[in-house]
Amino acid sequence: MTAEQREQLNRWIEAYLDGRLTDEQSAQFAELLKRSPSVRAEIELQTEIDHSLRRLFSPPTAVKAPETSEVVEGSTKRAESVKGPRKLVSKRVWAFATAASLLILVGFGWQIWQAFYGDSADPAPHLKKLTLTEAYRAAEQEGFKAAWLCKDEREFATTFHWQLGQALAMAPPPKGIVAKGISYVRLDQANAFNVVQIITEVGGDGVIVFVDKRKSGGNACLKVEPGLRVFVKETEHLLLREVTPLDLPMVLDLLEEREIPDEWKKDPPGYSNSGAAPGSATPGDEAGAQPPAEPTP
Amino acid sequence: MAERPKNMEAHGRAAHSALGEGEFAAHFQKSHRVLWLVAAGILGDPNLAEDVVQDAAMIALDKLENFTPGTSFTAWMAQIVRNVSMNTARKETRRRSAPLGPDSDAAFPDPNSNGKHIEKMTELGADGRLPANQTWFDDRVMRALAEVSDMARACLLLRTIDSMEYSEISAVLSIPEGTAMSHVHRTRRLLRERLGDLWRERPSVSGGNA
Numbered sequence: 001m002t003a004e005q006r007e008q009l010n011r012w013i014e015a016y017l018d019g020r021l022t023d024e025q026s027a028q029f030a031e032l033l034k035r036s037p038s039v040r041a042e043i044e045l046q047t048e049i050d051h052s053l054r055r056l057f058s059p060p061t062a063v064k065a066p067e068t069s070e071v072v073e074g075s076t077k078r079a080e081s082v083k084g085p086r087k088l089v090s091k092r093v094w095a096f097a098t099a100a101s102l103l104i105l106v107g108f109g110w111q112i113w114q115a116f117y118g119d120s121a122d123p124a125p126h127l128k129k130l131t132l133t134e135a136y137r138a139a140e141q142e143g144f145k146a147a148w149l150c151k152d153e154r155e156f157a158t159t160f161h162w163q164l165g166q167a168l169a170m171a172p173p174p175k176g177i178v179a180k181g182i183s184y185v186r187l188d189q190a191n192a193f194n195v196v197q198i199i200t201e202v203g204g205d206g207v208i209v210f211v212d213k214r215k216s217g218g219n220a221c222l223k224v225e226p227g228l229r230v231f232v233k234e235t236e237h238l239l240l241r242e243v244t245p246l247d248l249p250m251v252l253d254l255l256e257e258r259e260i261p262d263e264w265k266k267d268p269p270g271y272s273n274s275g276a277a278p279g280s281a282t283p284g285d286e287a288g289a290q291p292p293a294e295p296t297p
Numbered sequence: 298m299a300e301r302p303k304n305m306e307a308h309g310r311a312a313h314s315a316l317g318e319g320e321f322a323a324h325f326q327k328s329h330r331v332l333w334l335v336a337a338g339i340l341g342d343p344n345l346a347e348d349v350v351q352d353a354a355m356i357a358l359d360k361l362e363n364f365t366p367g368t369s370f371t372a373w374m375a376q377i378v379r380n381v382s383m384n385t386a387r388k389e390t391r392r393r394s395a396p397l398g399p400d401s402d403a404a405f406p407d408p409n410s411n412g413k414h415i416e417k418m419t420e421l422g423a424d425g426r427l428p429a430n431q432t433w434f435d436d437r438v439m440r441a442l443a444e445v446s447d448m449a450r451a452c453l454l455l456r457t458i459d460s461m462e463y464s465e466i467s468a469v470l471s472i473p474e475g476t477a478m479s480h481v482h483r484t485r486r487l488l489r490e491r492l493g494d495l496w497r498e499r500p501s502v503s504g505g506n507a
Contacts, residue, residue, distance in 0.1 A: 014482045042489060045496045049488050052438040053457050057343050059333040234344055253432050 009039065017046060133225045135185050136208055136243045139199060144206035146181025146199045156182075157260050163196055164213050166237040169258035170198070177202050177250060185210070200251050207244040209251050214239045316364045324370040325354055331371055331469060332378050334458055338451025339382035340389070341443055349385050353378040375469045379451075386447065434496075441491040445484050448472065452480035 001009070015021050016029050033040050130138065139145075150156035157167040159182060173179055180199045187195045187210065198209040214237050224230050224243060231249035233240045235257045242249045316324075325332075329350065336353075337346035357364075357377050364373050442450055451470060455461045456477075463481070467474040 010482075010486055014485065017485070018478075041497070042493075045489055045493060046485060048434065048496065049438060049485070049492065050457050052435050053454065056435055056439060057334065057337050057454050057458055059330045059337075059458070060347060236344070 013039070013042060013046070016043070130185060130187055132187065132210065132223065132230060132241065132243050133228060135187060135197070135210065136206070136224070136228060139183070139197065139208055140206055144180055144199050144201060144208075146197075147183040149181040154260075154264055157258060158264050160196060160211065160238075161260060161265060164211065164238060166213075166235075167258050167260040167264075168211065168238065169256050171254045171256070173200070173251070173254055177207075177254075187212070198251065198255070202244070202246060202250045205245050207242060207246065207251055209255065210241045210243065211255075212239045212241075213237065316361045316366075316370075318358065318361070321358065321361060325357075325374070328371040328374055331455065331459060331461075332374055334454045335375050335378050335451050335469065336382045338454040339379055339447040340386050341439075341447065341450055342389070345385060345389065349381050350378060352385075353381045356381065369468055372468050372471060376471065379470070383447070434492075437492055437495055438488065441488050444491070445487060446480075449480040449484045452477050453484045456481045 012021075012029060012032075015025070021029055033043065150159060153169065157169060160166060160168040163184070170179065178201045180201055183197045183199065185195050185197050196211045198211065200207045200209070214234060222230050222232065222241070227245060229244055229247065231242045231244070231252055233242075233249075233252045233255070237257060240252055240255060242252045244250065332350050332353070333346050336349040337343045340346060340349065353374065357374055360377075364370065445453075448470065452466055452472075455466045455469065456463070461469070463474045463478045466472075466477040466481075470477065
């Protein structure tokens with residue numbers, strides 16, 4: 001096909017996609033589609049791209065009102081919640097209040113922080129700030145053993161709710177992926193000891209997903225040493241980084257944010273029904289390592 | 298017209314505004330979908346779009362007097378959304394590219410993405426699982442989208458997701474209708490070129506070459 005013919009075909013395809021063909025032209029194009037597998041494939045490809053765009057860029061159905069971040073259904077309630085000037089005043093008040101609080105807290109907080117986490121101290125190994133690579137290698141040295149296994153989806157979801165403020169669900173992994181459990185780790189970009197590691201094994205290789213609050217890390221580290229890769233997924237509230245020796249992410253797609261019932265939020269993870277504490281399951285036990293069951297609808 | 302709140306008069310900024318806050322809210326709700334798509338298109342990132350639209354709404358509330366009665370509210374707001382989106386995109390590019398060193402993983406960010414990050418925004422299906430090919434394909438679409446201009450992306454999204462006419466896209470983005478059409482056609486073509494080989498060689502295609 002010459003460049004000119006290709007250009008002409010492209011114009012036909014675009015006119016077809018835009019619905020700008022006349023009846024006669026439509027009939028001609030339908031005939032062309034029957035005759036030409038390559039044109040048919042191109043239309044199929046475009047259709048798939050359009051589907052993909054709709055999946056990727058789906059606008060929210062509920063609209064947030066400005067300022068309050070309150071999700072409202074009707075315009076009346078929305079109108080009441082839009083109060084620009086009040087925001088300006090309240091912003092100033094909050095700015096002063098925050099600054100004053102910070103001044104007071106910094107004095108006391110710094111000493112406490114230094115005592116526990118300061119570089120001058122010799123922190124316990126589990127309190128050391130680690131890079132992604134160091135955290136991965138540390139887990140590798142321990143045979144990718146997790147601190148504990150979640151006994152069910154509730155414990156799994158509430159662990160993330162209590163630690164990061166957002167529950168997480170894990171779909172049942174396909175054959176070849178074993179969920180080994182969960183540990184906490186302190187990464188060097190995080191301000192607190194609140195990054196959750198989901199430790200898995202994929203075909204014998206250790207794969208770890210580090211789950212953090214989406215904005216708490218600021219400039220989230222994406223550096224890993226040669227031989228490892230990092231893949232990233234951002235959900236509405238969480239930042240998930242999969243560190244893996246493999247070429248493709250295998251676990252990220254299994255993880256999604258989820259809502260949990262209010263009653264689940266009352267008890268810390270692991271204390272729901274049986275009263276068993278987290279960590280009661282045996283780390284690394286594959287029989288119990290199955291993921292936190294099915295995601296709750 | 299909704300009664301103007303007293304505090305607005307006290308600030309003296311909305312005395313000549315043709316648009317009350319109540320009306321603004323109603324217009325905003327009607328336009329939200331289009332504004333969200335404009336933001337997502339300019340940013341190339343659906344995750345940031347809502348925050349940008351909210352920020353733009355706050356700016357617009359402070360500039361209600363700039364809105365000309367009888368003109369398109371959506372076009373007026375879209376201009377603000379575009380500006381906020383472009384500022385945000387610049388900040389995000391700086392923020393996200395900062396920690397990357399020479400030994401960073403080559404697959405992230407994509408070398409063709411001009412520093413923009415590639416994200417995975419796929420949704421679980423009804424059975425709670427992701428079709429294997431869906432994520433794979435969506436990732437490639439995101440990478441290819443990072444190659445086109447922000448305005449071209451916005452045009453494509455408005456056309457594809459909201460089925461807007463080119464004349465409507467032209468009005469919303471303040472560009473000639475022909476330009477909007479050209480953006481859509483060229484972007485579609487580029488995506489097909491970038492994804493064609495991958496689509497034909499995709500795993501588990503039933504019936505051989507598609």
